[in-house]
Amino acid sequence: MILTWLLLILLIGGVLAWLFAAWSRWIATLAVLLDLVLALQLWLAHPLISVANSPAGWIAEEQYRWIPLLGASLHLAVDGFSLVMVILTLFVGLLCVWISWHDPSTREKTGFFHFHLLWLIAGIAGVFMAMDLLLFYFFWELMLIPMFFLISIWGGETRRKASLKFFLFTQFSGLFMLIAILALYIFHGQQTGQYSFDYPVLLGTSLSRPVAGWLLAGFLLAFLVKLPALPFHSWLPDAYTQSPTGGVALLAGLMSKTAAYGMLRFALPLFPEAARMFAPVMIVLAVAGILYGAKLAYAQTDLKRLIAFSSFSHMGFILLGIFSMQELAYQGVILEMVAHAISISGLFFVAGMLRVRLGHTRLDEMGGFWEYMPRMGGAAMVFVMASLGLPGLGNFIAEFLILAGAYQVHVVWAVLASLGLIASMIYSLVILQKVFHGKSKQSLGKADMKPLEALVMACLILAIVWIGIFPQRIVRSVQPVVQQLKQVAQVSPSDAGQIGLGHDKISLK
Amino acid sequence: MWHQHLLPALFPQIILTGAAVVGILLIALKRSHAVISLFTLLAFILALASLGKIYGATSVDGLFVVDGLGIFVEGLILIAAFFITIFSYPYFSQAAVEREEYHVLLLLATLGATSMVISNHFISFFLSLEILSVSLYTLIAYPKKATASVEAGVKYLMLAAVSSAILVFGFGLIYVETGQLSLSGLNTLSASGGEGGLWLTVGIGLVIAGLGFKLALVPFHLWTPDVYAGAPAPTSAFVATVSKGSVFVFLWRLFDSVGILHQAILVIFAVIAIASMLIGNWLALLQQQIKRLLAYSSIAHLGYLIVAFVASGETGLHAAVFYLVAYFISMLGAFGIIGYLSEPGENGQQERLSLASYTGLFWQKPGLAVLLSLIMLSLAGIPLTAGFMGKFYILLSGVYSTQWLLVIVLILSSVIGLFYYLRVVIQLFSKPQAHITYLASPYAVSTGLAFLILFILLIWFGVAPGRLIDQIEQMVHVLKG
Incomplete structure (x- = not known):
């Protein structure tokens, strides 16, 4: 029941927050905090099991009837990987509630704002827990709606355009995934007579090469748009810059990770052979994205846009890691998913706090703010350093592992990608230089962080340092998934049907 | 022939006919809007309850076939008509015109629609269609002082009459070739592998065109926006849901029977579906008026339904029926809200037509705005x-x-x-x-309750459709014969 409760607490909390608008901040805090405690408890209770006792390798699993006639069920399950992502979602979600506490743009319709925030968190958490493909798609689309409202009601000046563009891009690409899911469902049903959307059931489907290629293309289209990867990123700058602060951290930090999660959990294990076929193209896209994103980030004159493009550039590393198909790279990808979520949230929070104080985020009108807000400057420095890959912080170890993994198979591309690290150093330092250093152009008086904002930043800093120093804790809990993916990458074409057994092989170790 | 045991199968039709007659007598006795409204609601409930008395599928003299599909959609139509009656009461309560007959016409139109979904013969279909259409002419032009409504009524009259003529001509040509007027007869013929001649092809083409007019499929869609925009909101809801749903069921029955020329028919319908989906949605994009927008969007939705029709088979039928349910709920809610937000004017109710007049509804009536947004999301x-x-x-x-191809276009x-x-x-x-003000309607309770039910259904069928x-x-299947 624990997984259902994780979702229900958020959903009910959202409705309560809407009904009792005056208390919505407290209700939201309480709901997310309770969820976080529950999820952490679950994680700590399963510290070192490489694969849990249950046969499928889940730490917790629940299955309820949904649409029995079509073979769809409410199948929620978590393994180490899912659980880490759920905890991350709740952690960042909690901080989003807190950082929006003093945000004047959320003063209006506060209850409705927290309703959407909580439902968004629930949608993202649902994506990480759904093990039924229809349910996965359901949550995948579900998280769009609150995000759409967050942008279109509480967003910046051009929020209408931004929210429309965001919704259209993601929905359109998502529909192709739905078609791929349906086709997979029907092919599997025709082969075995068992019509089901259940992920473990569908894992063993053997498909002809062209069919698998088309289906994977459907899945990848959805994931590449959401990530976003190179040619599909045009919604990103608008949506990221126009979102309210609480929304953008979830958008950049976690919704982009759902795409990476989808590739690792569904796209690769379901279509291993096709994935190997697509890998070269994806790697080129990834490296091009890293470099192009870095160049775009450097060229921006707006702080939020700069951070948005830096995020786009970092997504290239994730894509590179996934399609390098190396054990090291997979570990790096998962670490990067966590570390990037935290560092990008930190940067967007800084931008949001500046926006509250200045009313804009234009870089050319900033400068010398260290004088007025030394504590915020210090916090910003930590995240800038994390973003440029300073050893000791989470992002460094993650990107290092990805590049090390990629180097084993694609030397040239790995070398090119590491140029991105240098580029990221340049644009990241620009943030610090233009905002906090130099001569101050305006007097802000006492504008440093309020206690709650300081608490949020402290939590994030602690998290990113902890990942940088003890990455082992996360790596260990995702190890079963990494092993499974490794087998996917190595399996010979004739064994393609056997991947479903991957879990059992690991459990023998 | 008198088959007493077949009587229960036609109870809904009998109840509705009786109710229409009694309704007229009630009006003759004393004009009371409230009484006739309540009476209409009662009639719909009775008719709905009588559906439960039907055991198993029956064929009535080859004219009607009361099977699962028919019963299910009859129920759907009666429920929709029930909601429309609820929406009509506040809408017409402030009007200066004689408003009692509106409900009698609503009963008659529903009678036409419910008998159409069980029609298994060209004659019974045509009679039902005419009962439905003739009632609709008046229902559309009911606010007789409003020029837009009268214009819409006349437009509908012209086009419906022409399309009926085309339909009858098509039926005639099919009869010439096959000697059959009943769908079961056509079914036996096609089962025996009869080759279709020229006149049959032309006849079927004409029937497709005629039904296309009724369903407002591209390229027979031109009347829709004007009629939707001009008709009073409850009537628009009726045209969008009941009238189209019932014709769609007959379309299904007809082409389920006519297996002859199957491939060619599918191609024609595939083209129609693609055109309806693309053109309907494309034109809706350009609209600044909410009712015209809904009109074009309903063209697109009929296009989606035709995709299920082309897919055919059990899955297609179930998909189409499920879609009808969802579409009914959404359209009823949308037109219900438009009607609810209308204000009394000189020539009947003044509806808010332009999209701009709905700006910021959320800040004043959050419940309605949330429901309308959910409806829009449901339509999307x-x-x-x-x-x-x-x-x-x-x-x-x-x-x-x-x-x-159809899936990608969809x-x-x-x-x-x-x-x-x-x-x-x-x-x-x-x-x-x-500042835009929204007047509070004096009849908020009944309408509010109806909106609440639609809201619950919309979410329920979306979250737990099992x-x-x-x-x-279990229920929906087609009985041939």
Whole structure:
């Protein structure tokens, strides 16, 4: 029941927050905090099991009837990987509630704002827990709606355009995934007579090469748009810059990770052979994205846009890691998913706090703010350093592992990608230089962080340092998934049907 | 012939006919809007209850066939008519015109629609169609001082009459070739592998055109926006839901029987579906008036239904019926809200037509705005709403029958659709520049309750559709013969 409760607490909390608008901040805090405690408890209770006792390798699993006639069920399950992502979602979600506490743009319709925030968190958490493909798609689309409202009601000046563009891009690409899911469902049903959307059931489907290629293309289209990867990123700058602060951290930090999660959990294990076929193209896209994103980030004159493009550039590393198909790279990808979520949230929070104080985020009108807000400057420095890959912080170890993994198979591309690290150093330092250093152009008086904002930043800093120093804790809990993916990458074409057994092989170790 | 045991199968029709007669007598006795409204609601409930008395599928003299599909859609139509009556009462209560006859006409139109879905013969179909259409002419032009309504009524009269003529001519040609007027007869003929001659082809083409007019499929869609915009909101709801749903069921029955020329028919319908989806959504994109927008969007939705029709088979039928349910809920809610927000004017109710007049509805009437947004999301096929499950089911049937082209076009056009539905949603939630006031309706309780039920159904069928799908699977099937 624990997984259902994780979702229900958020959903009910959202409705309560809407009904009792005056208390919505407290209700939201309480709901997310309770969820976080529950999820952490679950994680700590399963510290070192490489694969849990249950046969499928889940730490917790629940299955309820949904649409029995079509073979769809409410199948929620978590393994180490899912659980880490759920905890991350709740952690960042909690901080989003807190950082929006003093945000004047959320003063209006506060209850409705927290309703959407909580439902968004629930949608993202649902994506990480759904093990039924229809349910996965359901949550995948579900998280769009609150995000759409967050942008279109509480967003910046051009929020209408931004929210429309965001919704259209993601929905359109998502529909192709739905078609791929349906086709997979029907092919599997025709082969075995068992019509089901259940992920473990569908894992063993053997498909002809062209069919698998088309289906994977459907899945990848959805994931590449959401990530976003190179040619599909045009919604990103608008949506990221126009979102309210609480929304953008979830958008950049976690919704982009759902795409990476989808590739690792569904796209690769379901279509291993096709994935190997697509890998070269994806790697080129990834490296091009890293470099192009870095160049775009450097060229921006707006702080939020700069951070948005830096995020786009970092997504290239994730894509590179996934399609390098190396054990090291997979570990790096998962670490990067966590570390990037935290560092990008930190940067967007800084931008949001500046926006509250200045009313804009234009870089050319900033400068010398260290004088007025030394504590915020210090916090910003930590995240800038994390973003440029300073050893000791989470992002460094993650990107290092990805590049090390990629180097084993694609030397040239790995070398090119590491140029991105240098580029990221340049644009990241620009943030610090233009905002906090130099001569101050305006007097802000006492504008440093309020206690709650300081608490949020402290939590994030602690998290990113902890990942940088003890990455082992996360790596260990995702190890079963990494092993499974490794087998996917190595399996010979004739064994393609056997991947479903991957879990059992690991459990023998 | 008098078959007493067949009587229960036709109870709904008998009740509705009786109710129409008694209704006229009631009006003759004393004009009371409240009484006749309540009476109409009662009649619909009785007719609905009588559906439960039907055991098993029966064929009535070859004219009607009361099977699962028929009973299910009859129920759907009666429920929709029930909601429309609830919406009509406040809408007409402030009007200066004689408003009591509106309800009698509503009863008659519903009679036509319910008998159409069980028609198994060209004659019974044509009679039902005429009962429905003739009532609709008046229902559309009911606010007789409003020029737009009268114009819409006349337009509908002209086009419906022409399309009826085309239909009859088509039936005639089919009769010339086959000597059959009943669908079961056509079915036996096609089962025996009869080769279709020229006149049969022409006849079927004419029938497709005639039914296309009624369903407002591209290229026979030109009347829709004017009629939707001109008719009073409850009537628009009736035209959008009941009238189209019932014709669609007959379309299904007809082409389920006519197996002859099957491939050619499918191609024609595939083309019609593609054109309806793309052109309907594309034109809706350009609209600034909410009723015209809904009109074009309903053209697109009929296009989606035709995808399920082309997919055919059990899955297609179930998908289409599920989609009808979702579509009915959404359209009823949308027109209900438009009617509810109308204000009394000189020539009957003044409706808010332009999208701009709905700006910032959320800040004054949050409940209505949330419901209307959910309806828009449902029409767009976004999760949490019945529309999503409907679209999912149609896509499933399309993929199942490997209609890849139709499936891809459905996706493309639904993204176009999403754009204008979201525009409405954004409009509802954006801050109005000038202050717009929404009058409180004095009849908020009954309408509010109806909205609440629609809201619950919309979410329920979107989140947990298992029960409904089970029900459709068990119940909906076509009886040939």
